[in-house]
Amino acid sequence: MKGHYQNRIELLQGTLDLIILQTLQWGPQHGYGICQAIRANSGEVLQVDTGSLYPALHRLERQKWIGADWKVSENKQRVRVYRLTAKGKKQLLAERSRWAQLQEAIAGILSPAKGESEA
Amino acid sequence: MRFFGRRGRRDREIQEEIDRHLQMAEQAHIERGEAPEEVRHAARREFGNVDLVHEVTRSQWRGRWMEHLLQDIRFGARMLRRNPGFTLVAVMTLALGIGANTAVFSIVNAVLLRPLPFPHADRIYQVGRTGNRIGGSSISLPIFLAWQDEENVFEHLALIRWSGPETLTGAGEPLQVRSLSVSTELFPALGVQPALGRAFLPDEGKPGGPRVLMLGEGFWQSHFGADPKVLGRTLTVDGELFTVVGVLSRDFELPIPGARDIQAWFPVQLPALSHNPSNEALCVGLLKPGITPAQAEAALTPLLADLSRQFPKMIGAQERAHLVRLRDFVSHRAGSAPLLLLGAVAFLLLIVCANVANLLLARAAVRKREMAIRAAIGAGRGRIIRQLLTESILLALLGGLMGVMVCYFCFDFVVSLVPASLLRVGMVRIDIAVLAASFLVSLLTGAVFGLVPALDAARQDLNLSLKEAARPSSTAGRGWLRSALVVSEVALALVLLMGAALLVESFARLLRVQPGFDSSHLLTFQVALPTKQYDSPDKRSLLFKRATQGFSALPGAEQVGLANVLPLRGGPDLLFNIVGGTRSISQETALDADYRIISPGYFSVLRIALLHGRGFKDTDDHASQAVAVINRTMAESFWPGMDPIGHQIWIGKPMGPSWTEPMPREIVGVVEDIREGSLAEPPDATMYIPYTQAPQTDVAFFLVRTTGDPAAFVPSIRSALKNVDAALPLSSVTTMEEVVAASLGDWRFRTTLLAIFGGIALFIATIGVYGLVSYSVTQRTHEMGIRAALGAKPGGLLRLVIVQGVKLAGTGVLIGMVAALALTRLMTGLLYGTKSTDPWTFAGVAILLVLVTVAACYFPARRAARVDPVVALRYE
Numbered sequence: 002m003k004g005h006y007q008n009r010i011e012l013l014q015g016t017l018d019l020i021i022l023q024t025l026q027w028g029p030q031h032g033y034g035i036c037q038a039i040r041a042n043s044g045e046v047l048q049v050d051t052g053s054l055y056p057a058l059h060r061l062e063r064q065k066w067i068g069a070d071w072k073v074s075e076n077k078q079r080v081r082v083y084r085l086t087a088k089g090k091k092q093l094l095a096e097r098s099r100w101a102q103l104q105e106a107i108a109g110i111l112s113p114a115k116g117e118s119e120a
Numbered sequence: 121m122r123f124f125g126r127r128g129r130r131d132r133e134i135q136e137e138i139d140r141h142l143q144m145a146e147q148a149h150i151e152r153g154e155a156p157e158e159v160r161h162a163a164r165r166e167f168g169n170v171d172l173v174h175e176v177t178r179s180q181w182r183g184r185w186m187e188h189l190l191q192d193i194r195f196g197a198r199m200l201r202r203n204p205g206f207t208l209v210a211v212m213t214l215a216l217g218i219g220a221n222t223a224v225f226s227i228v229n230a231v232l233l234r235p236l237p238f239p240h241a242d243r244i245y246q247v248g249r250t251g252n253r254i255g256g257s258s259i260s261l262p263i264f265l266a267w268q269d270e271e272n273v274f275e276h277l278a279l280i281r282w283s284g285p286e287t288l289t290g291a292g293e294p295l296q297v298r299s300l301s302v303s304t305e306l307f308p309a310l311g312v313q314p315a316l317g318r319a320f321l322p323d324e325g326k327p328g329g330p331r332v333l334m335l336g337e338g339f340w341q342s343h344f345g346a347d348p349k350v351l352g353r354t355l356t357v358d359g360e361l362f363t364v365v366g367v368l369s370r371d372f373e374l375p376i377p378g379a380r381d382i383q384a385w386f387p388v389q390l391p392a393l394s395h396n397p398s399n400e401a402l403c404v405g406l407l408k409p410g411i412t413p414a415q416a417e418a419a420l421t422p423l424l425a426d427l428s429r430q431f432p433k434m435i436g437a438q439e440r441a442h443l444v445r446l447r448d449f450v451s452h453r454a455g456s457a458p459l460l461l462l463g464a465v466a467f468l469l470l471i472v473c474a475n476v477a478n479l480l481l482a483r484a485a486v487r488k489r490e491m492a493i494r495a496a497i498g499a500g501r502g503r504i505i506r507q508l509l510t511e512s513i514l515l516a517l518l519g520g521l522m523g524v525m526v527c528y529f530c531f532d533f534v535v536s537l538v539p540a541s542l543l544r545v546g547m548v549r550i551d552i553a554v555l556a557a558s559f560l561v562s563l564l565t566g567a568v569f570g571l572v573p574a575l576d577a578a579r580q581d582l583n584l585s586l587k588e589a590a591r592p593s594s595t596a597g598r599g600w601l602r603s604a605l606v607v608s609e610v611a612l613a614l615v616l617l618m619g620a621a622l623l624v625e626s627f628a629r630l631l632r633v634q635p636g637f638d639s640s641h642l643l644t645f646q647v648a649l650p651t652k653q654y655d656s657p658d659k660r661s662l663l664f665k666r667a668t669q670g671f672s673a674l675p676g677a678e679q680v681g682l683a684n685v686l687p688l689r690g691g692p693d694l695l696f697n698i699v700g701g702t703r704s705i706s707q708e709t710a711l712d713a714d715y716r717i718i719s720p721g722y723f724s725v726l727r728i729a730l731l732h733g734r735g736f737k738d739t740d741d742h743a744s745q746a747v748a749v750i751n752r753t754m755a756e757s758f759w760p761g762m763d764p765i766g767h768q769i770w771i772g773k774p775m776g777p778s779w780t781e782p783m784p785r786e787i788v789g790v791v792e793d794i795r796e797g798s799l800a801e802p803p804d805a806t807m808y809i810p811y812t813q814a815p816q817t818d819v820a821f822f823l824v825r826t827t828g829d830p831a832a833f834v835p836s837i838r839s840a841l842k843n844v845d846a847a848l849p850l851s852s853v854t855t856m857e858e859v860v861a862a863s864l865g866d867w868r869f870r871t872t873l874l875a876i877f878g879g880i881a882l883f884i885a886t887i888g889v890y891g892l893v894s895y896s897v898t899q900r901t902h903e904m905g906i907r908a909a910l911g912a913k914p915g916g917l918l919r920l921v922i923v924q925g926v927k928l929a930g931t932g933v934l935i936g937m938v939a940a941l942a943l944t945r946l947m948t949g950l951l952y953g954t955k956s957t958d959p960w961t962f963a964g965v966a967i968l969l970v971l972v973t974v975a976a977c978y979f980p981a982r983r984a985a986r987v988d989p990v991v992a993l994r995y996e
């Protein structure tokens with residue numbers, strides 16, 4: 002249903018959206034900047050493939066979760082800058098709680114004893 | 121264009137974004153102190169395949185629309201399959217509407233609306249006169265010659281002369297061919313080129329010029345095997361040699377009366393001067409660009425006045441030139457029947473649209489709950505609208521497709537109904553533009569009436585409709601719209617049925633009209649004598665007499681007669697004087713009567729009763745006293761209360777010397793009236809004269825009464841004629857019963873079509889009523905259950921539902937009656953012996969409609985009456 006995108010980023014399904022939305026929460030950013038931010042904030046662990054990032058950005062833009070504007074950079078060049086929309090903020094909250102649930106569930110599976118004692 | 125522009129912009133933006141990304145990456149590498157020449161390569165490597173990223177990113181913006189559409193279509197098709205009743209009714213309704221609409225409109229278009237298929241059709245005019253005594257559009261040769269000299273008005277001015285059937289030899293058996301003589305200017309005026317060979321040359325239109333002819337394509341194929349070598353061949357026509365110079369395409373039809381399926385075209389050889397007074401030609405001209413018809417009339421009228429001074433008996437001083445656009449000349453003759461059919465088609469289409477709209481509204485109401493659930497699980501408003509819209513358009517497309525098939529299959533039938541008397545423009549084919557338009561109308565209906573419930577569904581309050589839909593007991597919402605649609609369907613159907621009923625009534629009355637003669641067992645055919653060979657009245661009379669004797673001698677032939685024209689086909693009428701008339705007749709009242717040349721056997725073969733005096737005898741010839749027999753109408757109108765026998769009339773006397781017979785005729789008998797023009801017209805005054813005293817007669821229709829089947833008698837007739845003169849062709853062979861049937865062609869055409877339309881309309885309106893009542897019974901199952909539980913009897917429930925149906929039908933019938941009263945008045949000219957407000961017809965149609973709708977309500981009503989309260993209350 003989502004064409005090439007789906008095939009390419011199966012692993013990150015859903016997660017990349019969350020990461021992008023989360024990154025944009027700190028302020029508008031261009032594609033390259035988002036790339037760098039994810040790398041830096043994950044302690045250089047996560048390296049986002051541009052082949053996944055740009056399709057994701059445009060898909061989120063189409064869903065109106067993020068907006069895009071052309072801004073002029075310091076060296077007088079047009080840069081496409083993404084920002085979080087109100088709808089995107091709501092989505093971010095929903096994705097975060099989903100992520101939390103998922104995390105909990107996976108944690109429970111990985112270490113059942115610990116999960117039970119915590120409950 | 122804009123679509124591509126936008127797409128280009130999106131592509132450029134993505135490219136720019138990627139470029140910027142690469143630049144930033146390069147900058148980062150440089151800042152880390154790497155060598156500038158390697159930086160570029162490194163940035164690219166990190167980024168990956170630029171084109172692929174571009175493409176995948178781009179694809180985020182497309183594809184979804186198409187995918188949704190396919191999804192919608194799949195889902196829509198499934199919905200239609202799952203409700204075969206609904207689908208069948210909707211598709212059939214649409215198919216009937218579109219099919220009938222296209223077939224009829226194609227024909228009306230050809231007869232009435234389509235421009236003439238000539239290059240300068242807007243400048244082609246029929247040029248005639250007003251204010252003349254005989255009336256009509258035809259002119260005489262002197263007038264044409266005078267007008268032809270006026271050079272500033274017309275680019276081409278052409279003359280068309282109806283010539284009698286010509287006898288053609290040189291192509292197998294001697295043949296009688298339908299021919300037309302036209303001046304050489306005709307083809308340049310119309311801008312028509314022959315399909316093969318060439319048109320006439322100017323020299324061929326001069327006296328003594330080469331004798332040539334052109335063939336019609338159909339005739340060329342049937343009698344010359346479509347051989348292109350026919351060009352240059354010589355054929356014998358009426359004893360003279362003619363060379364074939366061209367073949368005219370089948371598609372070329374001269375849109376004037378009597379010019380259909382012409383087999384041979386001859387050039388008129390125009391003399392420099394003529395005193396021929398007979399108005400036997402039609403004039404057609406191509407105006408010069410910029411000249412108005414009024415300017416042309418102003419230029420031609422003085423020439424007419426000059427002629428009038430020269431020939432005062434032939435042309436009246438008050439006569440004026442009059443131009444009619446050839447297109448209007450054609451459509452004027454088609455009369456109001458095409459308009460009636462057009463109106464009927466429009467009504468039918470309206471009914472179809474109302475019915476489809478109604479069905480869609482009903483579907484939407486039933487699916488309210490489904491829509492609510494879809495909305496609840498997150499379908500966007502736009503998505504729901506699109507889904508419903510796709511479904512209804514799918515339905516409309518299916519209906520349109522079926523309609524094309526219906527049209528295709530019934531087209532030949534409808535065309536076969538078109539009577540020969542209707543002039544047409546070019547060939548009648550299924551009109552692609554009309555088909556497309558009908559298709560579009562059906563699509564539009566689907567879109568509009570699919571949209572109304574779709575918008576409704578998208579707008580509704582989720583909670584409310586979920587609750588409401590869970591209890592299907594309320595009939596609120598679009599109920600009024602649905603009732604209004606059904607009421608208007610019934611009203612429209614009533615108007616259509618009323619029109620159909622009035623026509624059927626007229627037709628039935630016409631069929632009961634006694635033509636005044638006995639048409640059973642009567643064979644009729646035409647024999648035309650070539651003037652070269654039969655050049656004297658004596659020779660012609662002798663031939664007719666010998667032929668009559670030959671036919672009479674055949675075993676199985678009871679009586680034989682002949683006449684210049686057959687009854688019910690119309691024919692010439694002439695003015696006459698009453699010699700020494702006792703009645704003083706004012707100058708204005710023309711003494712006018714139909715003029716029929718007959719043989720002595722004519723009255724007996726047609727079984728026309730002799731009222732008084734005697735019929736003709738073989739002894740009435742050019743040597744004896746000139747005689748005439750008149751019919752009852754003529755006797756009663758010109759000799760009221762008197763015995764006309766022994767009185768004398770002078771035929772043609774008031775029309776000038778060239779028309780006047782050499783001597784007066786004595787009236788020797790009075791016969792009963794017969795219908796001469798058509799069954800719908802009252803009998804005209806008619807005078808009969810014996811062919812032996814009519815020297816000009818060279819064409820005759822024979823009538824042979826046979827003991828057996830008249831059609832089986834043709835071979836004997838053929839051999840009998842061969843015995844008299846082997847070179848004479850037999851043509852227009854038919855039976856008198858067919859002549860009577862053909863005379864009703866117009867009536868049969870519109871009556872059959874309107875009756876079919878009325879039937880379809882009744883059917884569709886019935887479906888409409890049934891659908892609405894049936895739907896409301898389903899919706900009210902709960903209520904019915906409560907009523908039943910509280911003690912309502914099945915009969916009461918039955919009545920409840922039927923009353924609802926009758927209310928709908930009754931309202932529709934009342935509205936329809938008012939509309940019909942206003943509209944059927946326009947049909948007055950198309951009716952016979954029936955008033956457009958005939959109370960019996962009105963009452964009959966109204967009762968029929970109400971009865972049919974009650975019957976349609978019966979089935980859902982029975983369902984309501986059988987509701988089991990326990991089941992119904994648990995139904996939720």
